[in-house]
Structures are given as C-alpha cells and as structure tokens.
Amino acid sequence: MAKLAGPMEIYPLLPGTNCKICGEANCMAFAAKMAEHTVKLTDCTPLYEEEKYAKNRAKLEELLRPPVREVVIGTGEKTVAIGGKLVLYRHDLRYTNPTAFFIDIADNLDAEAFEKRVKAIEDWTYVYIGQGLRLDGVALRCVSKDPQTFANAAKKLIGLTDWPIMLCSLDAKLLSAAATAIADKRPLLYAATVDTWSELGKIAAKHDLPIVAYAPNNLSDLASLATTLQAMGVHDIVLDPGTLSRSALGTTVDNFNQLRRAATIADNEQVGYPLLCTPISVWADYKEGDAPELTKWDEVLTAAAMIVRYADIIVLHSLDMWTNLPLTFLRSNLYTDPVKPVSVQPGLIKFGDAGPDSPVMYTTNFALTYFTVESDIKQGNVDAWLLVIDTEGMSVQSAVAGRKLTAEKVAEAIQEYGLGEKVNHRIIISPGMAARISGETEEASGWTVKVGPRDSSGIPKYLQKELWKEE
Amino acid sequence: MTDEERKSNLDEMFGEFAELVLENVTIELDELRLSLQPMIQQVAAQVAKPALSMPTSLIPAKFTPPFGEYTSKIHEVTIGATKNEGGTRSKTLTIGGHKAPAWDLFQAPPKHLPIIAADVFDMKISLAKVVKNHYEEVLEDPAEWAKLCVNKYGADAITLHLISTDRQLKDTSPNEAAKTIEEVLQAVKVPVLIGSAGDPGKDGPVLAKAAEVCEGERTLLCSATVDVYEPIAEAAKKYNQVVLSWTSLDINQQKELNRRLIDWLKPEQIVIDPTTAALGYGLEYAFTIMQRMRLAGLLGDSELQYPISSGTTNAWAAREAWLKDPALGPRELRGPIWESVTALALLLAGNDLFMMMHPAAIKTVHDLIDWMKERKPVKSEDYPDWTSMALPEGV
Numbered sequence A: 001m002a003k004l005a006g007p008m009e010i011y012p013l014l015p016g017t018n019c020k021i022c023g024e025a026n027c028m029a030f031a032a033k034m035a036e037h038t039v040k041l042t043d044c045t046p047l048y049e050e051e052k053y054a055k056n057r058a059k060l061e062e063l064l065r066p067p068v069r070e071v072v073i074g075t076g077e078k079t080v081a082i083g084g085k086l087v088l089y090r091h092d093l094r095y096t097n098p099t100a101f102f103i104d105i106a107d108n109l110d111a112e113a114f115e116k117r118v119k120a121i122e123d124w125t126y127v128y129i130g131q132g133l134r135l136d137g138v139a140l141r142c143v144s145k146d147p148q149t150f151a152n153a154a155k156k157l158i159g160l161t162d163w164p165i166m167l168c169s170l171d172a173k174l175l176s177a178a179a180t181a182i183a184d185k186r187p188l189l190y191a192a193t194v195d196t197w198s199e200l201g202k203i204a205a206k207h208d209l210p211i212v213a214y215a216p217n218n219l220s221d222l223a224s225l226a227t228t229l230q231a232m233g234v235h236d237i238v239l240d241p242g243t244l245s246r247s248a249l250g251t252t253v254d255n256f257n258q259l260r261r262a263a264t265i266a267d268n269e270q271v272g273y274p275l276l277c278t279p280i281s282v283w284a285d286y287k288e289g290d291a292p293e294l295t296k297w298d299e300v301l302t303a304a305a306m307i308v309r310y311a312d313i314i315v316l317h318s319l320d321m322w323t324n325l326p327l328t329f330l331r332s333n334l335y336t337d338p339v340k341p342v343s344v345q346p347g348l349i350k351f352g353d354a355g356p357d358s359p360v361m362y363t364t365n366f367a368l369t370y371f372t373v374e375s376d377i378k379q380g381n382v383d384a385w386l387l388v389i390d391t392e393g394m395s396v397q398s399a400v401a402g403r404k405l406t407a408e409k410v411a412e413a414i415q416e417y418g419l420g421e422k423v424n425h426r427i428i429i430s431p432g433m434a435a436r437i438s439g440e441t442e443e444a445s446g447w448t449v450k451v452g453p454r455d456s457s458g459i460p461k462y463l464q465k466e467l468w469k470e471e
Numbered sequence B: 001m002t003d004e005e006r007k008s009n010l011d012e013m014f015g016e017f018a019e020l021v022l023e024n025v026t027i028e029l030d031e032l033r034l035s036l037q038p039m040i041q042q043v044a045a046q047v048a049k050p051a052l053s054m055p056t057s058l059i060p061a062k063f064t065p066p067f068g069e070y071t072s073k074i075h076e077v078t079i080g081a082t083k084n085e086g087g088t089r090s091k092t093l094t095i096g097g098h099k100a101p102a103w104d105l106f107q108a109p110p111k112h113l114p115i116i117a118a119d120v121f122d123m124k125i126s127l128a129k130v131v132k133n134h135y136e137e138v139l140e141d142p143a144e145w146a147k148l149c150v151n152k153y154g155a156d157a158i159t160l161h162l163i164s165t166d167r168q169l170k171d172t173s174p175n176e177a178a179k180t181i182e183e184v185l186q187a188v189k190v191p192v193l194i195g196s197a198g199d200p201g202k203d204g205p206v207l208a209k210a211a212e213v214c215e216g217e218r219t220l221l222c223s224a225t226v227d228v229y230e231p232i233a234e235a236a237k238k239y240n241q242v243v244l245s246w247t248s249l250d251i252n253q254q255k256e257l258n259r260r261l262i263d264w265l266k267p268e269q270i271v272i273d274p275t276t277a278a279l280g281y282g283l284e285y286a287f288t289i290m291q292r293m294r295l296a297g298l299l300g301d302s303e304l305q306y307p308i309s310s311g312t313t314n315a316w317a318a319r320e321a322w323l324k325d326p327a328l329g330p331r332e333l334r335g336p337i338w339e340s341v342t343a344l345a346l347l348l349a350g351n352d353l354f355m356m357m358h359p360a361a362i363k364t365v366h367d368l369i370d371w372m373k374e375r376k377p378v379k380s381e382d383y384p385d386w387t388s389m390a391l392p393e394g395v
Helices: A007-013 A027-035 A045-049 A051-064 A111-123 A147-160 A172-181 A197-207 A219-231 A246-264 A279-285 A292-308 A321-334 A367-380 A396-401 A407-416 A432-445 A456-464 B003-024 B029-048 B142-152 B174-187 B203-213 B230-239 B251-261 B283-298 B312-317 B331-349 B359-372
Strands: A070-073 A080-083 A100-106 A125-128 A131-134 A137-141 A165-168 A188-192 A211-214 A237-240 A313-316 A347-351 A360-364 A384-389 A427-430 A448-451 B076-079 B093-096 B115-121 B157-161 B192-195 B220-224 B242-246 B270-273 B353-356
Touching (some): A007 A027, A100 A321, A111 A147, A125 A321, A137 A147, A147 A165, A147 A172, A165 A172, A172 A197, A188 A197, A188 A237, A197 A219, A211 A219, A219 A237, A246 B359, A279 A292, A279 A313, A292 A321, A292 B331, A313 A321, A321 B331, A347 A367, A360 A367, A367 A456, A384 A407, A396 A432, A407 A427, A407 A432, A432 A448, B142 B157, B142 B174, B157 B174, B174 B192, B174 B203, B203 B220, B203 B230, B220 B230, B220 B270, B230 B242, B242 B251, B251 B270, B251 B283, B283 B331, B312 B331, B331 B353, B331 B359
Parallel strands (some): A100 A137, A137 A165, A165 A188, A188 A211, A211 A237, A360 A384, A427 A448, B115 B157, B115 B353, B157 B192, B192 B220, B242 B270
Antiparallel strands (some): A125 A131, A347 A384
C-alpha cells in the first residue's frame, strides 16, 4: 500500500527546537504522533509563524496530506468534514470523518411539511454508549424543476436550520439558481456531469463551494471531471460513480472499491477525493400503492453495504428509527479507533446511595457491556453495587465461552475489591449470560449466586421486585 | 496581463492598503510592519497567482484498475457428501477458494459463493419473540424444524445444535444425541452441520459420537476450541469430517488453534470462526479480524488460509434488535434488519458460511449474495435521476 509518512521523514522538516509549544516533550515525540495522525500539524505554531520554516511547512503539508482529501460542507459550528481518509482498511490505522448522513427534502413541499421534515431530521437521535447518535445534513432536491422555487426553498431552508446543506439537481440552470442564492452557507453542489461541468465548475470556483462530480459507472469520466474541475480552480471535489442497488449492487460496490483502492494503494491522485453514495436511488423503483417498508429495506441494505465500502457521505430518504438505527450503529462501529482500549477499569462501582444491605451485581469490563449495564442501573434509579471483572475487555457471552470469565475470576474480584466489607449479606447477582458458571462460582467464592436477567435492560425490574433476596 | 503589469498592480495595491491603515490608527512603525507582514504576504500571494487558463473541454483521464498482488489462495472446503461420495445428501456445498479480497469483483469474483445454514436446536429454547413466531410449531421437533428451514425458508444447510447435551440442561448422552442427528439426516437432504452445547465436559464425546454417526456425510463439527479440540480433531480425522475452529476475537489464538488442528487434519478439513459480535455490540472486532484473516491468508499466512464462518444469530444479542419499544419502530422489521446488516458487514469482510435464524434475514442475505456476485453491464441511463423524483413523505 501507499506508505503514510513515518516519524523519520517528518522529524527533519520540523523546527527541531524542542520548544514544547505543541504540548509534546520534543520535536521527535511530535513527529511520532504526527505519523499516527493523532496530532495536527497546525499544533506546531512556529512552523506557521516563522518565515524561515515556510518551505519545510509546505513540504510537510504535502507529505502529510491524506490520500483522500478532506472536504468541509457548511459554515459556522455545524460544519461536517468528509473524506480525509488515510488508509483503505481500518486496521491499517483508523478511519477518520465518519460517513455523513444527509436526508433529502423536496423543494416543492408546502411550508408546514417542509418545516416538519427539517425538524424531524434535526431531532433524530438515539443514545448509544453515552453519546447521542445523529444525522448530519439536509439534501434539498429540486423536484419542482423551477429555478425560483428551488432558490426560494434554499433560502427558506437556511432560515430553518444551521445544518450543512447539499443542493441537488442535475440541471445546471436549476442548481446555479439555488447555489447563488445561498452560496455564503457553503452548500455541497450536486452535481457536475460531463455535460454541465463548465457552467457549474465556474460557480463552484467563484464562490469556493464544494461540488460533486457525477459520472455513472464510468471511472475514467469521473477522473476526467475531477481533473478538469481542479484545473478550473475548484478545491473541494466529491466523487459519485453512481448508486444502483439490487441486482447491480455488485457493480456499485466494485466501483467504490476501485476508486478507494486507487486513491489509497495505487497513489492515484486524480480520484483522491471523498465518495458520495445515494441509497435514496432505490426509491426510483417505488410505485404508489407498494408497501414502503420494502423500499426502505433496500435503502438500508444499500446504505449499509456502502458505509462498509468507503462511502464518505450518503443521501437517504428514510427517516425511521428502524432504518437509521442499524446504519448509525454500523457507522459508529466501523469508525471506532481500532487501537483504542475497549475495556474499562475493573473495580467496584457504587450506584446511588448503596450501603451494606444493597444488592451486588457483577459484569465484565468490556466498555460496551459496562456502559450498557451502567445506564440500565441508573435508569432503574436503585442503590446497588456493581463489581466490574477484568475479562480482558470481553462481553459476558464471549468471556464465558472464551474462559475469560470464570468462577475463579469472580471469586478473586470479590476478595480483591473487599466486597465482604461493603455489604453484610453474601449474595451476588450474576449476568443471565453467565448462568453456566454460577454453581462453580458459589463453590469458589462461598457466596450465593443468583442468576439475573439475560439482558441488563431487565435489571431495574429485577431489583425492584427484590428477586435476589428470595430463597 | 504581462508580468510587468501585474507587478505594478501589486505596488498600487500595497500603497493604497498601507495608507488606508495609517489613516485610521496611530501605531508604532515596527508594530505596523510586523502586523502587516502576514497580511501583505497573503494579498500578494492572491494577486500574484497567475490567472487560471480555463479549460475549454474536459481534460481526458484514463482510470487504471488498482490490481493487487496475492501470492496465495484460500483453501476450498466441501461440506456434505452425495451417494457417489459415500454420503446420503442430495448436494454438497463448497466454500472458499478465493484469490482476492472479498468482493473485489474487478480482481476476481468469489470462487465459491457464501452459504447459509439455518440454526436448529434439539430442545425448546428461549428465542426473541419475532424469531420464535416463525418456529412456534417446530420448537420441540428438530426434524420438522429442519424441514421448515429448508423447504420454506430456503436454507442451504442446517446446523443442528445439540444443546440438550449440556450437563446443566438435560445432560443428554452422546448416544441419545446421535438419534436426533439421524432423525434430522432423514428429514432433510441438504448437508447437516453439528453443533455442541459449549459444555467443556461434554463437547468432546458428543462431537466424537456425531462424527461417527455422520460417517460418509462430511459434516462440519462445531466447534473445536483451545480448551477442547483433541477428541474432535481425532474423530474428524478418523471419520473424514470437517472441523470448525472457533476462537474468541483473537487472531493469534485463531492461528494457534489452527496450528494444533493441522496435526490431525488436512487444510480442506478446517473452517475458522473468530466469533461474531452483534451490530452495535462489538461487530467491528469480528469485521476487522475477518478482513485481516482473509488478507493475511491471501498474502501467504498458511495458518489463516481457511474459509470463515459466522454465528450471525448472535446479532439478536443486541437489545435494539428485539426490545419492544414503539419509539424504535416495529421490532418485526428491526430484528431481521439487525441480523441482515450484521451479516452484510461480515459478508463484505469475507465471511463464507453464515449460521442464521430469521427467515427474512436468510432471504435477504441470499439476495445480497446474488446481487453482488458479479458486475452487471449497466449503462449510464440505467441510473435514475433521484434529484427530481416525487417521493412519498412521512411513510
């Protein structure tokens, strides 16, 4: 694969003064972190302030530029950055800039429906491992085919939301009208084609707007469009090789794959841009009277496949919880830093006003398991103790199967964290998934083991009913 | 504009700029020079930039497909045996054989398409409501259960999980369990895979007995683990079966176990399973390990050149798949889409054998495999203009 710059390539170009302004002990330490892209070059302020470093700075910027450029959409606090990818596979380092989810809105909706949809897009959320999952932007589509309607809808939209906007029409005149109307909000323009690149390229260059190059199933045309737009002075380019689903899903997957491999492994700078995918395209097959659930189902599958296969931004129509929950989860999973620790500190955690008579439960130190259990206990608003056992960051089910959660480990943890001094009973509640080791645990620890619910969402009810106290 | 003209423009601009600043504020000359410097540099850079010559036609470009070099391929493993091969199955299933990363169609399409085995249990177990609905009638009859999976839900194979052999459940003896295997072999003609209970004290004898009962059938024994592998490998060798080498999200452990198994088995007798964690609950570990294993295998790591299996039913461990919560939408859809998306991610990572449960998810994954198996000759006009479609709102 194309090699990312290593510390020894970066270090000679740094000031070498070990000034510590960046927060690192010395320039070598900064170089090491820079190679991992866990710090930003701009943290080295002398590089930017002192004229004598200008040449090296330019070299560093070139050296450290990700093989997939980063494009920023929107202005103010609600911008979204896409692309900026450093590697093909997440295990090569990590994925940056999670796939941005843009939800469509038609320009010809009546005022009430328009407002309602914008609000629904902004309000869509779900709490997952302590963070709120959200959507990222609004894709305004020109369904009216009227430039004035499209431009007015764009203006209306910026009055309703400060979220990043994408303007969508394949007609250059229509797109120009809306683009000019809200150019200062830095919308993403969709799209320049082999027919419209000249007109739209000029607008994008003039207002410094990001623009999508669209060439369905023709990667050479796409490279040609990107090269031409670049030559016109357009800096922020996004590529769309077209999205087809169902029997042509393989073609879509393969096109995205070729583009991203070319940029990251074959050093093909002509296609080193973020990729846009349009799962919304599946709605072209929808006929009035059809069950919309089937189309939504296809939209989820298309989006899921392409989140895995390198889409940096997707356009969706569905706004349901059941459609976007699996997609936001998938995005969250794949964009997790693979080297980040997946475990929490083992130990004894106190909830509420837990005392000597409060119930004691145990779980594993897999971060996701822990946070899920934690949130469930808090939701139940009960006083309780939670013993977090070191399973090397494995979930209950996997840890039992993989012998990382054993009766001996539970017994040791009870000893180590002095459970016997905290409570005056000798009952511990095990996760339902660890029922298998409950007998051995009683033998190893001398404590009575009660098997709790299989899913921690059952904890509040279990504790409120005081089931653990029953003989 | 000539270079000379550009230079004089610059001078004008600097002059005006400096005067403008001096008009309004009184500052020390040095300070001014200092503060102006970056600004002037910026302005100068902008002004001095040569005017772009606007392209008048598209600049041609030729995209070259980014082929990789792979020195090795994944072993081919066949499960099931027909009459000609000494078994009683109506067909065999072969997986693996790949020589490029998963679904890199431009490099090489999959040598063998992935397959789906439906889970069948030898006793009534607790299942998510929306899964159970589809199996209500057969929960206590493994043979009927297997038939339903094959005839109605289109499973390529069956995995019979002998969970009743668990000492904490029914402690069914290996001989008793063998009878259930025979019943299921009678009931369906597709390959039948055999799963143990996950009881370290029983798995060895149960799977050894299963290997004996399935002599000639070329079954997959699920599973050998780092704790229990000898009796399983030995029986598989004796009766010519295939072994599922199952580890817990640890690529080094997977290599280690494979290394031990190869003392008994031939490469075409091993399938690997690095454990499947559900979407939202660790899926990324399974995804990345599968992807790494496939790549390592292609690049010559002989300990990882095996087809991969996934217990995709684990997707139901995610509460979002089954919780009854109106705010999350109908669980009748949410559940199977959860299992489907879990499978899809692993399909793209390179998984070959899916063990699944929900009929809609089984159908979906079959569809996905069919949709992705080759590039279709699509034209640019086949792509709809989604920007101008009238779409239903709020449905």
